[in-house]
Amino acid sequence: MSEEASDRARSAPREPSDAGRSAQAVDGRRGGHGGGLRRNRDYRLLWTGQVVSEAGFSTTTIAFPLLVLAITGSAAQSGLVLGAVAVAQLVAGLPAGALVDRWHRKRIMLACEAVQAVAAAGLVLALFWDAAGVGLLVAVAVVMGLCRALFEPAEEASLPRLVPEDQVPGAVAMNAARTSAGQLSGTALGGFLFAVGRLVPFVFDVFAHLFAFVSLLFVRLPDRPDQQAGRPAAHLGREILEGLRWVWQQPRLRVTSLCVISLNLFFSAYYLVIIVLANDRGVPSGEIGVMAAMLGAGGILGALAAPYLHRRLSPYLTIIGVFWALTLLTPLAVFIHSGYVLGALFAAIAFLPPAANTTISTYQLLFTPDHLRGRLGGVLGVAGGLAAALGPALGGWLIELLPGPAAVLTCTAAIAAVTLLTTFSGTLRGFPAVAEVRELEETPGP
Known part of the structure; x- marks a missing residue:
């Protein structure tokens, strides 16, 4: 590790304290543990939007294989569509992490919600016109996987700037509860909505991501202490290796x-x-x-x-x-x-x-x-x-x-x-x- 990198590493523990003070300044009423999070307007907005977004994603995850089976009758192609989400997220994971460290994190999260809403809306229109095929479903699944690969590290990296240091454990735990709740509700809802109509689960997904997008608009995320956000896209591979090291x-x-x-x-x-x-x-x-x-x-x-x-x-x-x-x-x-x-x-x-x-x-x-x-x-x-x-x-x-x-x-x-x-x-x-x-x-x- 270079001397400059070593200096950054040694100074790392001070950054969360600065982040906590910056976030605390946004709302002087915060304090304690769970009570502080409940009074944290920005964290509440993020959490509420994402529990709905998680439900929409889980609804789509259940509806995808049901839709492919209804269109083609092929279990193998159902697996292909579902696998496309995971494969895209894995392939994009390392580059996405590096890009999250370059770009403005709130804008990344907003863009991911907007793109997922547009992709789901396109699928709804294709289903309405009876023009949806497996290729389109795979494309939508890939878009979802790419967006999740970007959104998740962006949100995690933003937490220490959004809540004070002593509330980070509570925020991490509540995010885990949110994910589980979204998955449970979305899984149950997906099958029910698909029974109502093939395109209904995807309509719900559109509104879920729109709701999350609007919630994010009102989240006040303090500026990062470094000036690296938005720097030009150069040496991406070197930055990925820096993270691995x-x-x-x-x-x-x-x-x-x-x-x-x-x-x-x-x-x-x-x-x-x-x-x-x-x-x-x-x-x-x-x-x-x-x-x-x-x-x-x-x-x-x-x-x-x-x-x-x-x-x-x-x-x-x-x-x-x-x-x-x-x-x-x-x-x-x-x-x-x-x-x-x-x-x-x-x-x-x-x-x-x-x-x-x-x-x-x-x-x-x-x-x-x-x-x-x-x-x-x-x-x-x-x-x-x-x-x-x-x-x-x-x-x-x-x-x-x-x-x-x-x-x-x-x-x-x-x-x-x-x-x-x-x-x-x-x-x-x-x-x-x-x-x-x-x-x-x-x-x-x-």
Whole structure:
């Protein structure tokens, strides 16, 4: 790392405090934790717009395969359209993170909502004129994936400028709850609206993104401390590499990122294994749907409890507690034959990860200099997306190779191995609380 880059890294912990003071100046009434967020007009506007936008996206995600099946009758082409969203988001993830660090972040978010509204409106018109084909659906899906690749790191990077430093954990947790709530409501709404009419889910998506766009217009996002936003598009590859190096060269960023990636990978595999196991045991499809809903409900409750747990537990205990809970809970599925009880197990498993995610994400955001936060989001988004995509493939391979109970125990063994590594990690044992982040420049590395 160059001397200039090292100087920026050493000064990074001071930036969140400046950001917090700047955001606090916008609304002197803010303070405390959850109460402060409730009084934070700008965060409320962003959060409300995005919960509606998430519902619109999830509605479209459910309606896409139903629409392709109705048009072509091909399950393979349904998968192609859905896969286009994920592939576009993964391919664009690293460049998008670098662009977020160059461009004005609020304008990026506004543009993403506007483009998604236009794309969904174009699909509605094509359906109305009976001119929609698979090619158009893939194009719309790609646009959605590209917009999400840009929006997500832009929003995450903006959080420390939108809320005071002590409210960042609460904002991270509420964003997680928002995502889960949007996915649950959108998933339920998508099938219902499609039954009303083929184009109805996409009409809802248009209005969802328009609502989010208007909400964003009124969000007052303080200016960034650096003057790099809007600089010319030069050396994009070099900037992407700078972001990758930053994440890899910071031990706590590297270790916590690997924790999140391994959790996504093995739990995605475990989830598919349990669904197949439940089906093989004759659990009705309705109960399997309830299982998925209870998983989402557990995640929402966990996200709501995350700020409290974050304040009460040390970062080390929060992180290893999640892995130990998974290690102890995941093998219980071998002995459960009821879909409702499996759903309760899913809810218990989903309850704790939001607390660890809050601790990890808060540290990552506050420790990373503002001019690198977009690239941090891009790197972590791509890594997490790859883990989430490979997890089901791993689960499917385990199901093909092993009996259901053995596949469950194999997933548990993998999680247990990661649990032991995290438990004995010196880097995690020295993980700082949020209040200590600003003092890291005076603390020797682990």
